[in-house]
Structure formats: C-alpha cells, structure tokens
Amino acid sequence: MSHNENTHPRLPHSSTVPSFQRRTADSARQLRDNFNHVIREIQPLVETARTVNAGVQNAISMRNFLNTPQEQQNATNADNSFVIDLDVNQAVEPPNEPNPDPIRNNNNADDFNNVERAQTVVEAQQFLQVILKYVPFVLILLAKAVYDYHDSIFILIILFTTFAHTNTAVKKETTKRDRRSLGTLSIELLYIFACSIFVHYIFEDEVHNFNVVFHLVLIRTFTDPLTVGKLLWIVVITDFALKLVTVAVKILLTMLPEKIVPFQKRGKVYLFIEAISQMYRSIATIQPWLHYLLESYQGPEKIVAVFLSAFYMISKGTDLMSRMKLLKSSFFKLLQNVTVGSSPSKEQILTAGDHCPICHDEYDSPVLLQCRHIFCENCVTTWFDREQTCPLCRAKIVDDPSWRDGSTSYFIQLY
Structure with a gap:
C-alpha cells in the first residue's frame, strides 16, 4: 500500500510529460514549417533590405530563420529581456550580444557595391535600347536630307577638297623658298580657277536659287526673305569662295621672284593677306544675317527683329575686334624693316x-x-x-x- 501510494502520483506525471513534449514538438514543427514557408516568400525582400542596410549591425540574417529550433530559440532569447528554460524552470539572463562580424560587414558592403554596379549596367542597357530605338528614324531623316540636298552637299565637298589641297600645296612650296616649283604652283592656281568655273556653271541653277552667292561684294540685294537653310548656304559658300581667293593670291605671291619680294620678308606679307581675308570674311556675313533677322517679323513684331539685330551686332563686336587687332598688328609689321x-x-x-x-x-x-x-x-x-x-x-x-x-x-x- 505504501508502495502504491508512493508510485500512484507519478503515473499522471509520467504520462503527461511525453504527451506534452509531443504536442510541443508537433506545434513547434508545424510553426517552424509555416514560418519557413513565409520566410521563403519574403526572402528576396529581406535580402534587399540587408543589402541596403549593410552598415547596420542589427541587420536581419536569413540563416537565423532557417536554423534548427534550438538555434531559433537562442536567436529569440537575444532579443528578450529574460527567458524561461523549461528543463530547469528558472529565469536566466540573456547572453551578451556578440561583436559585429567584420567579415560579414565586408560581404554586405561588397553586395551593396555589386547591386549598384548591376543597377548602373541596367540603366546603361535601357539607355542604349532607347538610342537604338530612334536610330532608324534618324537614318531616315539623314537619307532624306542627303537626297533633297545632294547638289549642295556635292558643291561643299568640291570646295572643301579644293581648298584643303591648294592650302597644303602653298605651305609646302613656301617653305622651299628658292627651290619652290613654279609648275606646281601654276597647276594649283588652275585647279582653283577650274573648280570655281565648274561649280558656277554646272550647278548654275542651284547657285542662282540662293541669290547668286558667288557675288562676293559686301552689299547684295535679296528679293525674298531668307530661311535658315538659305542663310547658312549663303554664308558657307561665300566663306569658301573667299578662302579660295585668298589661297590664289598667296600662290601668286609665292610665284614672284626674290628680287621683287625677298623671301625673308614674305612671311609678314602672308600674314597681312591672311589678316585682310579674315577681316573681310567676318564682315561679309553681317548683311545676310541682318536681312534675315529684320525681315523675319512684320508689323508690331518688328520690334523683336530690332532687338535681335542689336544683340547680333553686340555679339559680332567681339569677333570684329579680334580681326581688327590682327589686321593692325600685321600692318605695322609690314611697315617695319625687319621681318620678325x-x-x-x-x-x-x-x-x-x-x-x-x-x-x-x-x-x-x-x-x-x-x-x-x-x-x-x-x-x-x-x-x-x-x-x-x-x-x-x-x-x-x-x-x-x-x-x-x-x-x-x-x-x-x-x-
């Protein structure tokens, strides 16, 4: 009887503890499975938060959510003020927080840099896609412009090629001095003349459609208002024509014998010719621009044309002053007995x-x-x-x- 009294109270305890442990383990397992399922869904968001907050020591670690129950309990105890141990039924103090892991922080910083580089690459790819999207449209406009203005483009190519070739030839023959080739200079002079005649007569309709731009006088007559295209055509063609005239004059100077113009003194003559050419070319653009600005508006809007013309002349003053300074300096050097x-x-x-x-x-x-x-x-x-x-x-x-x-x-x- 005494034996039964000693053992009877233990029966409920011995049967209750395993049942309680099983229920606790099943509940913990089910809770862990549900929790792991939720964590897998929000894992990309958490990883992004970890990358952005790489410098924060209390960043969330996904490994702590996916560890064993005991490790999860230890990670949870680190955030509570106290914990209860079911085995010993007593409160214990939470463990001290470990020092931040420098290796993990470095890895987080590397991840952040990788994300930044990846974003930059993505943005560059998107920008390239936008550019490539408009490439066909730009090519269509370019092809249309080339077809519509092929005569003008061909004229510009001829004039630029002629100028570049003859300008280089003059420089080479000038450095030779008494060993210069008169034959080469004569050919270059004929080349300039032939180019001018070819452009003027072969493309006569194209030239005359733009107010006979080969008339190189400063005062010209414009019967119709100028558009932007006509204005640019006039100033560009006029400038190239004046360049060819300048090169032709320098060729004639180079062909002169030494008795007329000594070689030592030809440098300042070239300088003076170039100063006159730059000054004349700068003045030649004034009338077309003023005509374009003044005739663009009529009636009460004429005041806008006046203001635009005034602003043009103010901005043009700086260019004219620099040309005038070069012309003045070259003129005084031309009067000196010495060359330099x-x-x-x-x-x-x-x-x-x-x-x-x-x-x-x-x-x-x-x-x-x-x-x-x-x-x-x-x-x-x-x-x-x-x-x-x-x-x-x-x-x-x-x-x-x-x-x-x-x-x-x-x-x-x-x-």
Whole structure:
C-alpha cells in the first residue's frame, strides 16, 4: 500500500510529460514549417533590405530563420529581456550580444557595391535600347536630307577638297623658298580657277536659287526673305569662295621672284593677306544675317527683329575686334624693316654678344624678339619656318603666328 501510494502520483506525471513534449514538438514543427514557408516568400525582400542596410549591425540574417529550433530559440532569447528554460524552470539572463562580424560587414558592403554596379549596367542597357530605338528614324531623316540636298552637299565637298589641297600645296612650296616649283604652283592656281568655273556653271541653277552667292561684294540685294537653310548656304559658300581667293593670291605671291619680294620678308606679307581675308570674311556675313533677322517679323513684331539685330551686332563686336587687332598688328609689321621682332639698340647687341646663337657668326640684320633674345634675321626667319618658339628659351613668339608660312585658316565664318 505504501508502495502504491508512493508510485500512484507519478503515473499522471509520467504520462503527461511525453504527451506534452509531443504536442510541443508537433506545434513547434508545424510553426517552424509555416514560418519557413513565409520566410521563403519574403526572402528576396529581406535580402534587399540587408543589402541596403549593410552598415547596420542589427541587420536581419536569413540563416537565423532557417536554423534548427534550438538555434531559433537562442536567436529569440537575444532579443528578450529574460527567458524561461523549461528543463530547469528558472529565469536566466540573456547572453551578451556578440561583436559585429567584420567579415560579414565586408560581404554586405561588397553586395551593396555589386547591386549598384548591376543597377548602373541596367540603366546603361535601357539607355542604349532607347538610342537604338530612334536610330532608324534618324537614318531616315539623314537619307532624306542627303537626297533633297545632294547638289549642295556635292558643291561643299568640291570646295572643301579644293581648298584643303591648294592650302597644303602653298605651305609646302613656301617653305622651299628658292627651290619652290613654279609648275606646281601654276597647276594649283588652275585647279582653283577650274573648280570655281565648274561649280558656277554646272550647278548654275542651284547657285542662282540662293541669290547668286558667288557675288562676293559686301552689299547684295535679296528679293525674298531668307530661311535658315538659305542663310547658312549663303554664308558657307561665300566663306569658301573667299578662302579660295585668298589661297590664289598667296600662290601668286609665292610665284614672284626674290628680287621683287625677298623671301625673308614674305612671311609678314602672308600674314597681312591672311589678316585682310579674315577681316573681310567676318564682315561679309553681317548683311545676310541682318536681312534675315529684320525681315523675319512684320508689323508690331518688328520690334523683336530690332532687338535681335542689336544683340547680333553686340555679339559680332567681339569677333570684329579680334580681326581688327590682327589686321593692325600685321600692318605695322609690314611697315617695319625687319621681318620678325624689332630692331635692337647698340647697347642691347653689346649685352647679348657679337655673335648670333644660331650661326655663331657676327650679326647680319639683327632682330630682337619679345623674349629679349637677338638673332640674325635670316637665321631666325628660317627657324620660324619650322617652329614658333625662341631657339634659346623656347618661349612662344606670339607676334609670329602660323599664318606667316602661307597657310589659310580652316575656320568657317558662320555668323
């Protein structure tokens, strides 16, 4: 009886504990399965949040959700103020939070950088797709423009090719001085003349449709209002025509014998011709632009045309001042006895020495450059045929621009 009294109270306990453990394990397993199912669905969102918040130490880790129940319980205990251990039925203090893992933080930073690079690549691909989408449309417009204006494009190609070829030939023959080829220069001069005649007569209708733009005088008559296309055509063709005239004049100068124009003094003549050409080409665009601006509006809107014309002349003033400065400088150099620099005084020659640094001989027509170095005129002009710097200090000689070699500017005067 005493044995039964001692053992009877244990029967409910022994049968209840396994049942309680089974229910607890089944509930925990079911809860874990449901929780894992939910976590798998929101895993992409959580991973994105981890990437954006890579620097935050309390970032959510997906491994903690997918670990065993015991590991999940430990991860949950880290966030509670206290936990209850069912085995020992007593409260325990939560464990200390571990120090942030530097390797994990570095991995998160790398993931963030990878995401940024991936986004950049995606944006670049989208931009390229947009560009490629409009490529056929741009090609169609380009093909239409080429077909509609093929005569004008052909004229521009002829004029540009002629100018580039003859300009290069003049530069080459100028550097040869007394060894220049008169035959080559004559051929280039005939080439310019033939090109002008070909363009003027073969494309006579095209040229005359745009108000006879080969009339190179500054004052022209426009019977109809100008459109943007006609305006640009006039200024471009006029500019190329004036370039060819400039090259032709330089060819004639190069063909002259040395007795008429010495080779040492031809550099400043080339400079003066180029200065006149640039000034004339800059002035030649004023009348077409003013006519276009003033005749674009009628009636009360005429005040808009006046203001636009005034703004054009103000902006044009800067260009005209630079051309005028070059023309003034080249004119004064043309009046000087020396080709480059200025004539030095006796004291300056004594200070520099009695011998030219280039030929190591006594000075023959000494010239003083802006850098205060003295050379023979013939020596330094020969040097300037290849260089634009002082032979001693390599300083840029700004008063000896490249136009002294017979070249002509490629700049197209559009305004």
